[in-house]
Amino acid sequence: MESCKLKKVLMEKNSSKKPALRNRDGEEKEMMKKSSSDDGQDDLMDIKEVPLLTMTGKPSAETDNNNFDSSSIQQNQEEDQIESTKVKVGEVREENERLKQLLAQMLKDYQSLRGRFFNTLQQADSKKSSTTNQEIEEPEIICLSLGRTSSTEMKKEEKKNMNGRKEDEKSKNEGLALGLECKFEPAATKNRSSESSFEEKAMEMLPPNKILKTESLSGDEAVLHQAQLKKTRVSVRARCDTPTLNDGCQWRKYGQKIAKGNPCPRAYYRCTVSPTCPVRKQVQRCVQDMSILVTTYEGTHDHPLPLSATAMASTTSAAASMLQSQSSTSQPGLGTSFSIPLATSSASNLHYPALNFSQNLRPYQYYVTNPSISTSNSHPTITLDLTAPANPSYFNKLSTATRYPPACLNFSSSSSSTLELNASQRNSTFGLMNLERQPTSQEQLYRPHTQMIINQTQSQQPLPETIAAATKAIAWNPNFRSALAAAITTVVANGGGMSAQGDSSGLNKKWGDSLPLSTQNGVVCGSSFLSQSSLANSPQQQQQERSLPLFPINSLSLAASKSASGSVDNGNHIK
DNA sequence: CGGTTTTGACCCGCGC
């Protein structure tokens, strides 16, 4: 904080000029340590004491030992210092006011977005309750839901099932009482693994009391839902030189396999933020282009996500929600697929820009390019492609790369119904989720907390036509809009959450300990608002990126080092 | 020494 710096300057002045005040300076430093994690207001309060000390703490002995002239000169100098200090304090005060205004604006925006989102949920709820048909065909309904009945219930389930991880995960599956309103296919009734849908993430971070409850579902329905949810996957294609994408989460590799049709090994990771987290991810190089890394997420985190991880979570959540909503309109048993070109990206050599929080705080953009969705197999998968611009030539490439026919935008079952976008929509940027607005200088400083932080390119600016096209496209697809609202809500909650916990030490706690997240009104918030404190304490954690950054300015650039956040094989297998 | 990675073995679903 700037105020902290100012405080240091003031204290240095005091300590050098007035030895008698050193003890008090020590107290001030202690106070500064304590308040380092507090918000700027507290800092400002501390600063207010500084000039008082300067004025009142002047030792009289100094003037007694000097003649009148030197004493008056020194007095003038000190008065000048006092004046300058007052000016600085005034500036800090003004800055504080600006921050307060910014805070208020962010709160207002957050409340507004949250209100909209919950209205959407309530509408979905009312529509669902108004129909006894299990197959909800209303595409407006975005059925985001929790994967657990509650955290306490989950813990009870876990306690009841301590006989190994399998048992544990099974119990959690059984605890799934909330599901997405979609029916993928009859095969979904299989009681298989424990993964639930990734699109539940958005709801994870919502206030529990606001969560749309689906208790009306019968037990069979719940089982059916969870069986469906666990199969939903979100695949992210991005050019990445590093073994894995740094998505802000902690992953542990548990397996590697050579998949058929791809000489590159597929690495299997599981989330280690929480020991019981069922989330898996698969990482594999694209066979056509080794520079492209395909990361597939599956499951729902059963723990609060660090701010840095919510970006990816929100991205995949929104995308998966779109998949879910589209799947809900399709007939069970019929494979569905559609592909949507999203934001135009000129990125040529991305290093997973989606999570590259640039240090210079450029406008953060949320680009999701060229997603394709396929539910033709047992794992409904949406692919978010961050590797190429949404142009016709790209579609040809994607078509061969994904084996899904993305060349036409259709929400089609494999047998019949087809809904296509027109050419202009197809070639336009569809899902640009650009939360950018022209920032003030202060907003630039704190933008990571206020905006979705997916940056496609380091310097890319959204084209006006891109924004317009995205707006049109979002308007066209209310499902995606709703899903996006969830993502935005999440991000705003994270960024706008007024929690000033700022306990960076929590970052370094092992999983199972409390994460550096705070909850306010049930909303999981990224803590340390306005905090830029360093994050990792131990060198090992720094090196392995175990610390989950509260404030991702210096923490989310892609690490080329072998890290717990995901190294595949360091080139031994990945060429 | 504790946590992570590696890697062969194993399990399970699916198609034939």
Next chain:
DNA sequence: GCGCGGGTCAAAACCG
């Protein structure tokens, strides 16, 4: 029933 392939397990190796 059998084989294939995807996914997971778990012991050993590795690393800080």
